[in-house]
Amino acid sequence: MRFILFLLxxxxxxxxxxxxxxxxxFRHGERTPTNYLSFPTDPPVDIDKLPSNKGELTQTGINxxxxxxxxxxxxxxxxxxxxxxxKIVVHTGEDNRTIVSGQAMLAGLFPPKVRVIADLPWQPIxxxxxxxxxxxxxxxxGECEGLEKKVKENPRYQGMMDKxxxxxxxxxxxxxxxxIEDPYQYQNVLDSLKTKYSLNSTALPFPQWALPLAPALNNxxxxxxxQMTHLLNESSGGFHADILLSSIEQQLLLPTRKAFxxxxxxxxxxxxxxxxxxxxxxxxxxxxxAHLAIEVYEDTTVPVTPDSITIKFFYSxxxxxxREEVTIPACEEPCTLGKMQKITEGKRWSERRWRDFCEKGxxxxxxxxxxxNGVLTGSLLIAVAILVLTSIVLLYLTxxxxxxxxxxxxxxxxxxxx
Ligand SMILES: *[C@@H]1O[C@H](CO)[C@@H](O)[C@H](O)[C@H]1NC(C)=O
Ligand SMILES: *[C@@H]1O[C@H](CO)[C@@H](O)[C@H](O)[C@H]1NC(C)=O
Ligand SMILES: *[C@@H]1O[C@H](CO)[C@@H](O)[C@H](O)[C@H]1NC(C)=O
Ligand SMILES: *[C@@H]1O[C@H](CO)[C@@H](O)[C@H](O)[C@H]1NC(C)=O
Ligand SMILES: *[C@@H]1O[C@H](CO)[C@@H](O)[C@H](O)[C@H]1NC(C)=O
Ligand SMILES: *[C@@H]1O[C@H](CO)[C@@H](O)[C@H](O)[C@H]1NC(C)=O
Numbered sequence: 076m077r078f079i080l081f082l083l084x085x086x087x088x089x090x091x092x093x094x095x096x097x098x099x100x101f102r103h104g105e106r107t108p109t110n111y112l113s114f115p116t117d118p119p120v121d122i123d124k125l126p127s128n129k130g131e132l133t134q135t136g137i138n139x140x141x142x143x144x145x146x147x148x149x150x151x152x153x154x155x156x157x158x159x160x161x162k163i164v165v166h167t168g169e170d171n172r173t174i175v176s177g178q179a180m181l182a183g184l185f186p187p188k189v190r191v192i193a194d195l196p197w198q199p200i201x202x203x204x205x206x207x208x209x210x211x212x213x214x215x216x217g218e219c220e221g222l223e224k225k226v227k228e229n230p231r232y233q234g235m236m237d238k239x240x241x242x243x244x245x246x247x248x249x250x251x252x253x254x255i256e257d258p259y260q261y262q263n264v265l266d267s268l269k270t271k272y273s274l275n276s277t278a279l280p281f282p283q284w285a286l287p288l289a290p291a292l293n294n295x296x297x298x299x300x301x302q303m304t305h306l307l308n309e310s311s312g313g314f315h316a317d318i319l320l321s322s323i324e325q326q327l328l329l330p331t332r333k334a335f336x337x338x339x340x341x342x343x344x345x346x347x348x349x350x351x352x353x354x355x356x357x358x359x360x361x362x363x364x365a366h367l368a369i370e371v372y373e374d375t376t377v378p379v380t381p382d383s384i385t386i387k388f389f390y391s392x393x394x395x396x397x398r399e400e401v402t403i404p405a406c407e408e409p410c411t412l413g414k415m416q417k418i419t420e421g422k423r424w425s426e427r428r429w430r431d432f433c434e435k436g437x438x439x440x441x442x443x444x445x446x447x448n449g450v451l452t453g454s455l456l457i458a459v460a461i462l463v464l465t466s467i468v469l470l471y472l473t474x475x476x477x478x479x480x481x482x483x484x485x486x487x488x489x490x491x492x493x
Contacts, residue, residue, distance in 0.1 A: 092372030104136030144183020171486035221436030312350030313424035381413035
């Protein structure tokens with residue numbers, strides 16, 4: 076009896092999941108406003124006194140990301156070990172702040188064990204920029220020509236203005252001197268206010284008139300991004316879900332791979348939250364240096380199949396917030412890769428499909444991808460070759476029959492004795 080209990084216990088222990096790799100989406104650090112450093116009604120800003128150029132990280136922002144890297148080291152340092160190029164992949168947007176954030180984070184996560192550069196406790200680690208991480212929520216504007224046009228024509232887009240408290244709009248228009256005629260401009264005004272409020276810098280002062288609005292700015296901002304991301308949930312959400320899942324699928328094939336980092340924006344996490352209906356991610360836009368860690372576990376006692384791979388999600392709303400486990404309503408525990416694949420079946424958007432949609436504003440359904448697919452191209456080639464060969468043979472046969480026919484008809488060539 077005791078032996079059986081022991082065996083049971085042993086099997087329980089053995090069935091324990093082993094961390095296979097981790098995927099982390101994180102937001103850049105503190106930055107200056109992306110659009111309005113000042114409003115038309117403000118005194119001009121002294122560019123030389125700015126903490127950084129427009130939309131770039133501040134020194135605080137860089138330090139936040141460095142600290143974030145140290146936090147990751149605390150959490151995963153033992154698992155990751157020393158830096159090796161086959162262990163990790165880092166993707167960032169093309170926005171400078173996401174690139175700089177990736178670099179600062181890596182400085183905190185992988186300080187070299189021995190000096191690589193004599194004077195500097197730092198080692199260079201490659202990062203890869205992909206602009207499609209910036210094409211999210213209002214980030215499509217100015218980046219996605221076709222989609223921007225389509226969105227602006229969509230009645231739901233203009234309708235977003237009708238949902239804004241008219242007295243709020245009146246105050247904003249009056250005090251900023253901006254017409255604020257579309258949701259994009261409205262969001263940029265909010266962003267400028269929100270950013271300046273948290274910067275608390277004398278070089279970019281928060282306007283006195285906006286003080287009464289300060290407590291509600293997050294709510295307004297979350298509200299407008301919620302509507303914008305709902306508008307693009309299927310496409311942008313489907314694309315984000317595909318990045319998340321395809322990287323898990325691909326990395327399972329790479330035995331030495333341990334981590335995939337994505338340095339992006341608050342809206343990348345927000346879109347994932349909308350797509351998977353994870354409330355905690357969409358209650359509020361996350362703060363600087365927030366992150367979503369996706370831990371992928373394998374059961375070492377059974378062969379690797381999508382159903383034996385378990386996935387856990389952890390969210391940290393800001394740099395210092397303790398991580399909380401995120402549940403995905405449609406993927407009940409244990410949430411496996413198999414379940415994730417099932418709930419996203421037919422809903423994932425490949426990178427190519429998103430790119431076409433972004434450029435043209437039309438869903439090509441990744442058509443080109445299927446045609447460009449190796450197997451299909453191969454069989455197409457064979458089919459064409461067969462067709463051409465058959466035509467040649469037929470043509471030859473027809474010609475030779477015709478010759479014989481003509482020869483028969485031609486009196487000159489008729490055999491003399493018939
Ligand atoms: C990035 O920095 C360059 C200058 O180095 C600047 O011209 C550009 O506007 C910045 N772009 C973004 C998207 O951050
Ligand atoms: C808008 O500005 C005008 C004149 O500058 C002022 O009379 C009016 O009260 C302002 N309205 C609001 C809502 O601030
Ligand atoms: C803003 O900075 C000033 C000093 O410049 C400080 O006294 C004040 O407490 C800060 N406010 C906030 C909200 O951090
Ligand atoms: C903003 O506040 C309003 C009113 O309190 C609330 O109904 C709404 O859900 C809030 N929106 C967000 C996105 O938090
Ligand atoms: C977004 O799309 C996914 C996939 O169709 C769906 O499951 C989810 O409920 C949608 N989210 C929202 C907020 O509509
Ligand atoms: C970070 O988030 C936690 C949890 O939401 C909150 O309690 C804390 O005040 C936040 N810290 C900062 C600096 O915003």
